[in-house]
Amino acid sequence: MAGDGAVAHGGRPGRPRKIPLSNPERRREVFDAVRALLAEVGYERCTMDLVAQRARASKATLYQRWPSKAQLVVDALQEHQPALAGADTGSFRDDLRHLLISWLSGLTEEDRGLVIALLEGSRRDAELARLRRERLSRPLQQAAETVLARAQQRGEIPPGVDEELLVELPFALVLMHVLVLDEEPGRELVDRIVDGVLGPLLGAPEPPRPG
Amino acid sequence: MAGDGAVAHGGRPGRPRKIPLSNPERRREVFDAVRALLAEVGYERCTMDLVAQRARASKATLYQRWPSKAQLVVDALQEHQPALAGADTGSFRDDLRHLLISWLSGLTEEDRGLVIALLEGSRRDAELARLRRERLSRPLQQAAETVLARAQQRGEIPPGVDEELLVELPFALVLMHVLVLDEEPGRELVDRIVDGVLGPLLGAPEPPRPG
Amino acid sequence: MAGDGAVAHGGRPGRPRKIPLSNPERRREVFDAVRALLAEVGYERCTMDLVAQRARASKATLYQRWPSKAQLVVDALQEHQPALAGADTGSFRDDLRHLLISWLSGLTEEDRGLVIALLEGSRRDAELARLRRERLSRPLQQAAETVLARAQQRGEIPPGVDEELLVELPFALVLMHVLVLDEEPGRELVDRIVDGVLGPLLGAPEPPRPG
Amino acid sequence: MAGDGAVAHGGRPGRPRKIPLSNPERRREVFDAVRALLAEVGYERCTMDLVAQRARASKATLYQRWPSKAQLVVDALQEHQPALAGADTGSFRDDLRHLLISWLSGLTEEDRGLVIALLEGSRRDAELARLRRERLSRPLQQAAETVLARAQQRGEIPPGVDEELLVELPFALVLMHVLVLDEEPGRELVDRIVDGVLGPLLGAPEPPRPG
DNA sequence: TATGAATGAGGTTTCATTCAT
DNA sequence: GATGAATGAAACCTCATTCAT
Structure with missing residues (x-):
């Protein structure tokens, strides 16, 4: 009852096994x-x-x-910032096609849950919410600006088109297919978006390739 | 501190008649x-x-x-199926405009968290996932079919446009603004989508309405 | 990877074994x-x-x-308020002797640690501190007032004696022996206090007991 | 956020020379x-x-x-042994008064928590308990012996008084006020103890020193 | 010698779920 | 049928302690 004392913590912790976390x-x-x-x-x-x-x-x-x-x-x-390829292909459509594909290649099956987890956690953690904006919105907007600027210089954007939405559009469609429709996005979807939506929107079914 | 719980139920004497859950x-x-x-x-x-x-x-x-x-x-x-208005306005653009607005009116601030909760819960519960598909995809697809069918009959859809994506498109954009960009969607966004994207996509800034 | 879900919580909790805590x-x-x-x-x-x-x-x-x-x-x-016996024995010395003994009987070996625990916990919890004041100071002061009032009426308190300290004194000595000197207090200590300190302090080595 | 820890150590170049614990x-x-x-x-x-x-x-x-x-x-x-002043003032009362004051001056607000911590830790560590006895009881007993011996030589202790308790008494009262009653002890309390308790106990409110 | 780094063993608290009334 | 009460199984976080440099 009385004489208990001095049990201390037991086990034998302490060994700094493996590579340290500073590595x-x-x-x-x-x-x-x-x-x-x-x-x-x-x-x-x-x-x-x-x-x-x-x-x-x-x-x-x-x-x-x-x-x-x-x-x-x-x-x-x-740490896991996927690099969005922003190469200049010469046409807005192909710029976006490449951008989407590079985005999708970074958007593995894993990341699909990650996006939801991010949305979920953001509701409880303000810090997480801030990061989400930086992780999801920023790369998107930066890619948007770059690609859009080039398209504008080339004169590819028809008047009357909302330029901001124009660039968001393909991402929104991909996200919807991924999150809501539970599809695994692939090249096929990208092509449908680029050719079946962006193309008609930009005016020409096939960008004029002067020869 | 302790005695909470009990609900007031009229002033009548007698035992606390609780309404059963069968009601x-x-x-x-x-x-x-x-x-x-x-x-x-x-x-x-x-x-x-x-x-x-x-x-x-x-x-x-x-x-x-x-x-x-x-x-x-x-x-x-x-239980909470919001009814999507699918009135025939005479033009694809206005059909969609109305559809979106009716959808948004049902998409209260409350439901915004609900959508995330749904996505979140779906990862753990297959039943929830099934329901989500019905709650989010179905109304969308049904509205899509209805509105699209009418547009096709009117000959409003230009050739080369991916019809499925065409209808998903506005919803995807709204969802993106709501979920990812944390915006509160409103008429303004709807108008931007309809006029700045759908319009150009359908070919004419305003569908010619010959007398 | 995907098909995990529905594990629920496992075990089989729920049985309200034994007598409920409301009892x-x-x-x-x-x-x-x-x-x-x-x-x-x-x-x-x-x-x-x-x-x-x-x-x-x-x-x-x-x-x-x-x-x-x-x-x-x-x-x-x-819940564990020990009742301090405040019987009127006819003399201040015996009143206090009885009071001390009744206090000690409630101050078991168990309570000895309890006093320290109370002091210790008080540093972290204001509620506990409040309770300590009520548990330790109050009974003391109440017993003090009662016994002292009787002694005053009997004219037992010599002039020049600090009456408050007079009554605190035996408790303080007991506490010191218990807390600091690690002794198990008993009748012996009480008698030493009453006869070796209070007696001389009150003036007469033995209260005059007229036939 | 990361690089904290390192302490400034003069402005000299070279490796961070830390003073060893042997110092x-x-x-x-x-x-x-x-x-x-x-x-x-x-x-x-x-x-x-x-x-x-x-x-x-x-x-x-x-x-x-x-x-x-x-x-x-x-x-x-x-390491932190406070020195108790044991000067010979000529009277038991003033000897104790000085002793108490010197003790209190060492019993800072800090030490108050220290005393509790000591009691607390003692319950778990026998070594700590031993030290506590040496830290609290010893100085007390030594001061007691010294002061008491002088008083005995002067013939100040009336017969029938428990001499051990007599010397513990003032410390017990101070401790009680400090630990239990949460008071900050001061000269006032010391005077009350010396004049209102010790004085009467030793026989005269002020030792009558007939010319 | 001094330290950065790692770790087993809890600590308090919460949650979905189930008896017994 | 409705409820008060109970419970196993974690969840996040902390602490004394020990290697390896």
Whole structure:
């Protein structure tokens, strides 16, 4: 009853096994685990236990580097900036076609859940919400501006067309097919969008290729 | 602190006659609570405790009528089918304009969170996923078919346009602005879509209306 | 990867075994567990797990009735107001002797730790601090007033004696022996205090007991 | 956000020369940190992390010098022995008055929490308990013996008075006011004790010193 | 020697779910 | 049929402690 004391903590923690989290490679492993789980099970179910287990770290280790789950998620996503290809193909249609394809190639099945997880988590975490805007809206808008500017210089945009919506349009369609219709987007969809919507909208079924 | 729970029920003496859940009105109260919470806090945080509390029922009562939280959510959403106005205005553009506006009017701020909750919950519950398809895709497709059929009869659709995408397009743009860009959609957006995208796509800034 | 879902929560919780916590007897069992643990291991180490285990309840059950550990502890202590015997023995010395003995009988080995736990917990919880004042100071002051008033009426208090300190004095000595010197207080200490301090202080080595 | 930790150490170029813990000055910094934290947050919440942070050391360094948290705390307290003034004033009452005042001056607001922390920690660590007896009881008893011996020589102690309790008495009253009644002790209390209790106990309100 | 880094073992609290009335 | 009450299973986060450099 009395003489208990001095039990201390038991086990034998302490060994800094493996590569430390300060190592960028190692950190990336954690981020990969986070993103994978986020995509698989969503924000709420992406527990720190699961992350730790998949990253082969301990929860305490994670909490040493990131003050909270939200911060960890934020960092994990930040790291994963997919580069949008903005090459100049000579025509607005092909610019967009390439952009979409490069976007889709980065938008794996994994990322599909990720997008939802992001929307979900944003409702609870303001920091996450901020990041989402930067991660989803920004690249889109930047790509938009670049591609659109070139198209304007080429005189490809017919008058009366809302230019902002014009560029959002293909992404919106892809997102809808992905999120709402549960489709796996592919080249086929891209071609349908470019040829079946953007083409007619820009006036010519096939951009005039002067010879 | 303690004695809450009990609901006032008229001034009549006698035992607290509670309306049973078999009563459709009562059931609707529960559904309203579920939807409100879903919209406010998302699927995960929409706990049975919260639902019970807001619906002034007990959790056990809820579980007597619905076998699980998922089923309750599914039923709650099923009940809330917003009617999409599909009036024939004489032109494709105005048909869509009306359709969008009627859709938006049903897409309250509440429902915005609801859409995310739906996407979120769908990842865990196949039943919810099925319902989502019915709740989001179906009305869309049905409206699409109706409006599109009329437009085809009128010969409004230029050749080369992907008809399916054509109808999805406005919804996709609205959804994108709502979900991703965090905007509150309004008439203004609808007009931009109809006039700045659909119009040019259909060929004429304003469909020629010969006397 | 996809087809996971529907795992639900597993086990088979739900059975309302045993007597419910609304039952005062049952609640007392919980309080007893709390107090025992508090005395044995102090506030911090008195974990909810331990309480639940000793009270043969589940943590969730405890949290249903009490919003936090602090509240549970507060309630557990509040319930355990030891009654201080304030019988009129005819002399101040014997009044105090009886009072001290009745206090000590309530101040079991258990309560000794409890006092420390109370002091300890008070630093973190304002509610607990309030309770401490009521549990430790109040009984003391009330006993003080009663016994002192009688002594004053009997004309037992010599002039020049600080009456407040006079009554606090025996309690302070007991507390010191208990808390600081780690002694188990008993009748012996009480007699030493009454005869070796109070007696000389009151002037007469033995109160005159006229036949 | 990341690069904190490192302490400024003069402006000199070269490697960060940290003072080792073998240095007594450095060790004292650690002790100060420990005591401050102990007083501020109690034994349990006085975490090694906090100590390390406040002492600008690393936990591993601390563990290199002290085998456990308890030992560190013990050592930190040992170092902080307040000197009790035991000057001979010529009378028992004034000897005690001076002793109490010198004790109180060392019993800062900080130490008040320290006392509780000590009691708290003692329940878990026998070593701490031993030290506490030495830190609190010893100085008390030594001062007691000295002052009491002088009083006995002067013939100030009336027969029938329990001499041990007589000397404990003022400390007990002070402790009670400090710990239980949450008062900040001051000269006023000391005077009340000396004049309102000790005086009468020793026989005369002011030792009659007939010319 | 000093430290950055890692870790097992809990700690408090919450949630979907189920008996017994 | 409605409800009060109970519960197993996590979830997030913290702490004393120990390697490896």
